Amino acid sequence: MTSQWWKDAVVYQVYPRSFADGNGDGIGDLAGILERLDYLQNLGINVLWLSPVYASPMKDNGYDISDYRAIAAEFGSMEEMQKLIKEADKRGISILMDLVVNHTSDQHxxxxxxxxxxxxxxxxxxxxxxxxxxxxxxxxxxxxxxxxxxxxxxxxxxxxxHSFAKEQPDLNWENDEVREAVYDMIRWWLDQGIAGFRVDAITFIKKPEVHKDQPADASDGTSVVKPNQPGINAFLKEMKEKGFQSEEVMTVAEAPGVAPEELPAFAGENGFFSMLIEFDHVDLDITPSGRWFESVGWTTADFRRAITRSQQKVNEGGWSALYLENHDQPRSLSRYIPEADQGTKTAKLLATVYFFLRGTPFIYQGQEIGMQNVTYASLSDYDDLSTIDQYHAARQEGLSESEAFAVVSRRSRDNARTPMQWSAEKNGGFSEGEPWLKSNTNTAVVNVEKAEKDTDSILHYYRSLVTIRRSEAWKDWLRDGIYEEVEQVHPDVFVYRRVYKEKALTVAANFSRHPVTVELPAPLEEKVAGNETGLHAEGTLLHLTPYEAVAATGPEGGK
The missing domain is CATH 3.90.400.10 (Oligo-1,6-glucosidase; Domain 2)
Structure with a gap:
């Protein structure tokens, strides 16, 4: 591997509990992942990020770890983990573990x-x-x-x-012994053959002043704990030097609170991590308090500006994890597209927009087949701690039961955690047993088996995008090409270019139900990808149908 091999990678995230059940107990496991490795290989990805599989009481589905060097019995054994690492490697797939070191379980x-x-x-x-x-x-x-x-x-x-649940006490990172124990554990996992870590909630490790109240952001006089406190950089620098040690170790930091202008310091040439998971483009609908019921409206222009701010900092030397979904977010189709317009064409639009940005693309399980938010009947159907807490907070602030339920249904983390939809069979082919979380009701319509048979499916389109990203013909351009936004008059159009060696790859997306014509800096010559047939361009004018997205090359031209 080269020292920055991860810049040319495509990552697939598995939430083990919901991916594939190998023993029929209704809970996804390592055996199920092993059975589906060929599917992941055929998708073309070369990095597999596993959400936590460590020993845990599962108060927060594995993000409350009771033993960093053991596997939870419901997921399998350390022998199966070692087998997964080896079998994935045979298929050219590297493993990322989820590193949770802001806190442990109270059972640790x-x-x-x-x-x-x-x-x-x-x-x-x-x-x-x-x-x-x-x-x-x-x-x-x-x-x-x-x-x-x-x-x-x-x-x-x-x-x-505890920054999170009361069952997740925060480690004291001011203590030298704590840090050394964490670094020793990191080195132990690297010795097992994994390629690196997604680093959970790492900007919470430095705490605000203990004996000082913060300005209240809720009617009860409380203030949500804020990440990225002054002084954190010393901890992150030491973790890189003593824990990760090598530039070849891929580190993906979940970094709430990090502003775009800080991206080069956190994930630049000499940054603390390989790349950052940023939040501006997925938190468009909530206030800094983090309370879901305090939702705010947003537009395509807001989404475009959030992406552009980040990409401009990547141009300056940072690196970003490109994503629309993960285990903590609603499904992207349901988040970004009106319900009546959700489908194959709009899923391909979203894929086109983010896959050609500068950074490393991440695909979350089910995203590649167009999985959507789930509709549950009552709060008791939800498992997610955050959903339940947010519901009660909304009720305390005066929302009715139906209003509070609508709020949490839209944003619940369980939207992303419903079982993977493999087929139209019972439970979507996820398990022969009763799933730990109810499956979505659309498994007969949205599933892998059906998508495989349809050459025009979302799955086949994602496969083509992965092929482009990883090809020798494109990887230098997509790794090194400068991002430029192409400003447009139409508020629901997003156009950008990746400029490389006097050529430009233009990506244009129409987020509206109406046809639009956009003006470009230079003519387009060759279509690379898109969700419509053909390329409808005349000189520097590009005609887009409703919800059309296209990527095409041409000369650099003007700006």
Whole structure:
């Protein structure tokens, strides 16, 4: 591998619990992933990102880890994990593990020892504080999942800090021993043969001032905990040097709170990570408080501006993970496209828009067949902690039951976690048992088996895009070509170019139900991809049908 091999990669994310069930118990597992490796190979991807499969009580579906060096029994065994690494490698696929080191499970041996007494050798491995003079928590910080960031421990008479669920106590990164233990674990996994890590919630490891209230952003006087606090850079630099160690290790940082202008420092030539997962383009509909019911309207122009801000910083030397979906986000078709217009053509439009940007493309399981948000009947159908907390927060702020339910249904993380739809069979071919989460009701219409038989399907289109990204003819252009936005009068049109060696690859997308004509800096010559037949261009004019997207080459021309 070259030191920056990941710039030419295409990543596929698997949420193991929902991907494929190999033993029929209704829960996806490593055996199921092993059975589907040929499918992933045929898709053309060369990196497989696994959401957590470590030992865990599963309060947050594996993001609460009780043993970093063991596999959860419901997913399989360490032997199966090692087999997966080897079998994937035979198919030219590298494995990324999900690295969760802002917090552990409260069942982790480290925390069990920490909470055993105030004099425990590991007491300072977590963040403990006395109550204030009234017996209340040390400050007004609210966790990401709702409620105070501070949980009272009766045994030792102190509060411990958690940015997420109370079952996920935050590690104390100010402690040298904690950091060394984390780095040792990172090196151990690299020795197992994985290619690197997606690094979860890493910008939360530096905490705000413990004894100081923050400006309230909710009616109850609380303030949501904010990531990317001053001083975090020293921790990230040390983790790179002592943990990851090599530039060949692929590191993908989930980095909420990092502004586009910080991208080169975090993921530039000498940055802390290979690339960042950014949020501006997927958080268009919520306020900084993170409360789903405080939704705001957004337009195609807002989406375009968010993408352009990031891409301009990539031009300056950063690198970005290109994505529309993951396990924490609603389905992209349901997010970006009106319900009546969701289908093959609009799914291909979205794919075209993001696949030719500068960065490393990520595909989330089911995205390649056009999976959509699920419609559940009641809150009891949901498993996601965040969904349940957001519902109750909405009710406390005065929304009716139906209003609160509509809000969380639209944005629930469970929209992305419904079982993968392999066929029209029972449970979409995911499992012979009762799935841990109800399947979507559209499995007969949207599934892999059906998509394979239709050469015009979303799946075949994604396959063609992956082939382009990884081909020798295109990879230099798509890795090094400069991003330029082409401003348009029409508010629902997004046009950009990737300029490379006096040539330009133009991507144009019409996010509206009406035909539009756009003017380009230079004529188009050869179509590369698109969701319509032909290339409808006359000189520097390009005619787009409703929801048409096209990528085509031509001379660089003017700007």
């Amino acid at each position: 041996a480290w925390f069990q020892e920490s909470c055993s007494s105030r004099t425990s050798a590991k007491r300072n491995w977590y963040i403990w504080e006395d109550a204030d003079e009234t017996g209340a928590p040390p400050n007004n910080l609210r966790s990401i999942f709702g409620g105070s960031c501070w949980e009272w421990d009766e045994n030792t008479g102190q509060y411990y800090f």
